[in-house]
Amino acid sequence: MKLGLIGLPMSGKTTIFNALTGANRPTDVAVPGKIDVQIAVVNVPDPYLEPLAEIFNPRKIVPAQIAYADIGGLAKGISSGGLSGPFRNELNQMDGFLHVARAFEDSNIPHPDGSIDAQRDLDTLDTEFLLADMMVVERRIERLKEELSKGKDRAANTRELEQLERLQASLEAETPLRELGIPPAEQRALRGYSFLTLKPKLVLVNIGEEAQPTEAFVSVEGQHDRPLAIQGELEAEIAQLEPEEAADFMQEYGITESVRDRVIRASYDLLHIQTFFTVGDDEVRAWPHPIGATAQEAAGVIHSDLQRGFIRAEIIPAPDLIELGGLAEARQVGKLRQEGKEYIMQNNDVMTVKFNV
Ligand SMILES: Nc1nc2c(ncn2[C@@H]2O[C@H](COP(=O)(O)OP(=O)(O)OP(=O)(O)O)[C@@H](O)[C@H]2O)c(=O)[nH]1
Ligand SMILES: [Mg+2]
Numbered sequence: 001m002k003l004g005l006i007g008l009p010m011s012g013k014t015t016i017f018n019a020l021t022g023a024n025r026p027t028d029v030a031v032p033g034k035i036d037v038q039i040a041v042v043n044v045p046d047p048y049l050e051p052l053a054e055i056f057n058p059r060k061i062v063p064a065q066i067a068y069a070d071i072g073g074l075a076k077g078i079s080s081g082g083l084s085g086p087f088r089n090e091l092n093q094m095d096g097f098l099h100v101a102r103a104f105e106d107s108n109i110p111h112p113d114g115s116i117d118a119q120r121d122l123d124t125l126d127t128e129f130l131l132a133d134m135m136v137v138e139r140r141i142e143r144l145k146e147e148l149s150k151g152k153d154r155a156a157n158t159r160e161l162e163q164l165e166r167l168q169a170s171l172e173a174e175t176p177l178r179e180l181g182i183p184p185a186e187q188r189a190l191r192g193y194s195f196l197t198l199k200p201k202l203v204l205v206n207i208g209e210e211a212q213p214t215e216a217f218v219s220v221e222g223q224h225d226r227p228l229a230i231q232g233e234l235e236a237e238i239a240q241l242e243p244e245e246a247a248d249f250m251q252e253y254g255i256t257e258s259v260r261d262r263v264i265r266a267s268y269d270l271l272h273i274q275t276f277f278t279v280g281d282d283e284v285r286a287w288p289h290p291i292g293a294t295a296q297e298a299a300g301v302i303h304s305d306l307q308r309g310f311i312r313a314e315i316i317p318a319p320d321l322i323e324l325g326g327l328a329e330a331r332q333v334g335k336l337r338q339e340g341k342e343y344i345m346q347n348n349d350v351m352t353v354k355f356n357v
Helices: 013-021 049-056 085-092 118-149 154-172 184-189 215-220 232-239 243-252 259-271 295-302 304-308 318-324 327-332
Strands: 002-006 036-043 060-062 065-072 096-102 201-206 228-230 273-278 283-290 310-317 337-339 349-355
Touching: 002 013, 002 085, 002 259, 013 036, 013 065, 013 096, 013 201, 013 232, 013 259, 049 060, 049 283, 049 318, 065 085, 096 118, 096 215, 096 259, 118 154, 118 215, 201 215, 201 259, 228 259, 232 243, 232 259, 259 273, 283 295, 295 304, 295 310, 295 349, 304 310, 304 349, 310 318, 310 327, 318 327, 318 349
Parallel strands: 002 065, 002 096, 060 283, 096 201, 201 228, 273 349
Antiparallel strands: 036 065, 273 283, 310 337, 310 349
16 A cells, blocks of 8 residues: 655655654755655554564564655646656556645745645645546547547447546546545546546645644635644654654643554545454464455455465454464354355454465
8 A cells, every 4th residue: 555645845745754754854855847756664553463463472573564655746737738657657656645735834935825825735736636637538538539430349438438528527627536436346447547536635734833723724624534734844853753752742742643643544544444464373464455345355465365265264353362362262262253255354353264276
């Protein structure tokens, strides 16, 4: 899973990336219009991984991970004529976006538009993404019409044309494709286009030093998904401290949860994912997987062989296993459940897959 930090120049993307990943990337270096990407992988904090490891004493403990990409260079006007190849390639690879907007006041950092207005800035980049998608749709529609005029693949091409014309109407009405409620199967069919406005997006408002949400933050609160308010620079400083010092610092500033924890949790919500565990002497491991996945689909997250040869799964919630102290103990008291292919995975299930290939 990979999420891209996007936003207008100087909104605080790199600052928040540093806070989130503990990186120490220099700020103020991106050139508007020139793509500049840095990726960091973050371990997902998990209350059950350590206690499970204590039971199994495995050679390896593998936490779930999320990659975050700091994507510099996006700016107003960038989509006129279509997004350039390098931008498209990078943005296509993202599973979703964290859209950073500036709400901090700082006279040393003049805003190119002369004032601080987070909603305006969000709209500016949203419009660029709408335009970028519109160009993709238009080009494809043109192409399909050409093919149809030659009488090629009439049925399939007509179906695709109708679908794309629906998407085009939505984009022209400035409605991002993610808001259309397109069913998952149809979304999968659209994957080849990598529509930017179809990808899930969460707004992060950089409120700077203000402990109280600023005007600019309040003005974006009505957004579709509730934005996160982040004190960018402060959080980036905290991320550089030793854990004990960081705790003192956070207490002093009334910060109850680090930006890393908050954003990771929000990322899970955004991507509709949850965790299951596999356990054993070899490794204890956390696996992110889509909420609603069946046991067989979840087995496929581990390895395609396990999905193909799936027979059944032994399941127990992680807290129960930790309390009981082991799989044998759990089996003894009848807490280790046998589940079939269609079982819907619950958050924090421990799964052992029985399979045959
Ligand atoms: N006062 C204040 N300044 C901040 C805060 N967050 C970021 N800045 C400053 O704002 C400037 C831009 O921050 P960056 O993190 O470089 O922003 P960016 O979005 O990565 O910018 P580009 O990569 O140039 O597009 C830097 O000088 C930061 O130090 C904040 O919370 N408060
Ligand atoms: Mg930057």
